[in-house]
Amino acid sequence: MTIQSSATRRRHRTVAATAALGALLAVSACAGGTSVGEAPGGDEVVDGQGEVTGSARLAWWGAGQRNEVTNAVADMFEEEHEGVTIEREFADFGAYFQRLNVQGTSGNLPCLTQMQGRQLNDYTSRNLFLPLDPMIESGAIDVSDIPEEVLDTGRGTDGNLYVVPYGAAYDALVVNETLVEQAGSEMLPEGYTWEDLQSWAMEMQPNLPEGVSALSLSGGRPNFLISYMAAKGETLFKDGKLGFSEEALAEYWTMWEEMRKAGATATPAQMSEQPEQPEQSYVSRGVTVADTAPGNSIINSQATLDGLGNGQTLTSLPLPAGEAGPGNVLFTSGFAIPVNCDNVPTAAAFIDFWANDDEAAAVFASSNGAVTNSRHLEAQLENPELPELRKHDLELYQQIAESEPPTVVYPPGYQATFEESYTRAYERVSFGEVSIEQAVSEFFTEVNAGLGATG
Structure with a gap:
């Protein structure tokens, strides 16, 4: 009998949660009609333009210090946009995806859904996320300071961009x-x-x-x-x-x-x-x-x-x-916007804020992978108080990103x-x-x- 390591047991739990997504979503997709989360007509273009107001749900995985800085950035966004409320949901990695599985089948994904490339196409294959390219083209989301090879890690198997990556591992x-x-x-x-x-x-x-x-x-x-x-x-x-x-x-x-x-x-x-x-x-x-x-x-x-x-x-x-x-x-984390989101302009504005606001980047400080915005990365590297090993980590990421690493699109x-x-x-x-x-x-x-x- 093969001895099973604790790391393997942890993989089993995470894989089981991810496998549950396929089973749950398959029920909705195979039942006929419109897939869960599919936009009306299936081809609607959403450019993210509109009034930034109301509330939007934000979901991420993490604990401790990462939760503190994520909440801090959300607070900063609310301060910049009077009257806007960011409702927050978080859990550890495995529990996070278990909850997303249920939310995905009921068309109730948070407007700002944190996502990784390795899980992304379990969701895009069910039409659960909006393509973000129209929002970039309209100017609702600015990705000009994110290297192309890094940005491409947020693309689906169809070539559309579904996630704007903010952290690269x-x-x-x-x-x-x-x-x-x-x-x-x-x-x-x-x-x-x-x-x-x-x-x-x-x-x-x-x-x-x-x-x-x-x-x-x-x-x-x-x-x-x-x-x-x-x-x-x-x-x-x-x-x-x-x-x-x-x-x-x-x-x-x-x-x-x-x-x-x-x-x-x-x-x-x-x-x-x-x-x-x-x-x-x-x-x-x-x-x-x-x-x-x-x-x-x-x-x-x-x-x-x-x-x-x-x-x-x-x-x-x-x-x-x-x-x-x-x-x-590179293995990136970022935010996607589901098709069930009822406040896309605010969600797009939040992604743009997270990707480009200098003060927000300084607060989050690459807490979930190296910051993908090249301007923010340079600012962090120039910080004289940056610990030496942290600087080494960010410089090595910068070296890898500049080598134009291959993009892996996970099926x-x-x-x-x-x-x-x-x-x-x-x-x-x-x-x-x-x-x-x-x-x-x-x-x-x-x-x-x-x-x-x-x-």
Whole structure:
């Protein structure tokens, strides 16, 4: 039996919530007539122009400090628009999407719905969101300071823009500089490749302290695979199916198995026990030298290391490059406007305010990914009080954004179908339950049957 990590259990909960959306929405779509949330006539163009007044519901996921700054920005918008009320709803990530699933089926989505690209097309495939391109063309929403590659992460499979991204996340390679130096190795060079990473880890491993691995075993992490395929120039998804080849996936898993069998990674059993929080990961505790993690997690990871009192320091690098160039892709969060919204002008004005107001950006301070507005990013980087690791995080995002990263448009069913299946498939390989060839074949069959399914 495959041991199930806490991270995998968390994915199961999130995937279950996302899968419920497909099931609930399929009922409404397959029942005949107009889909839930579909605009009258289906082709109505909404340009966002009109009086900014009345109330609009705002929904987001988060807790603690993120809630405080989100509320602060909403307060600022209300102060600027006398008589306007922003009604607020928030929950943690899993509960947030569970609630959206119910609201989506009843045509009751908040006028300002926070969304990520990985879930977006579960909603656009049901005509639940308004295209925002007409609102940009009319001037209701200004996106001139958001790089095109970043803006495009808010597009659906039909090419329309449904989300204006305000925060951009990326994955980095977090590296323990102290352990690298103690092992007598050099840091990975700029523009390093996946082959460089493999050689670096295997050559460093014999010189590391007992119980320390060069890398975590990350062959089952979806974001790492996406980076690998992007660096190879492979298409991630095409026509609602997997766009890369079975041979490319087999090659990728073979690389990880070579490192695992050479002892250069943590073991499968160790990975099953790793806490789900990045700040408690093995690289955060000096148990592995390097691991992939959200770029902004380095701040909390360093705090964990500092608490151990071993004097070790972390840094972060872009993910490996390949023949097609840099491998990083961006994962953005932003706001969408549902077709059931009865106050589109106010919703559009709020998105415009969030994206462009200098004081609001300073208050929110990249609390959900690096700010996507380039002017605001520069202002934050120039802040002399910005902590050094936070500055490093934002500068690395800026470097990745300027490299024109590939845009990944996730098909409907991605979260419910792809991530859990992928992690489970590689776990079976790493525990020796199936061959790479069998796991690849079964993964493609399973995922291609589920991706793009809309009922």
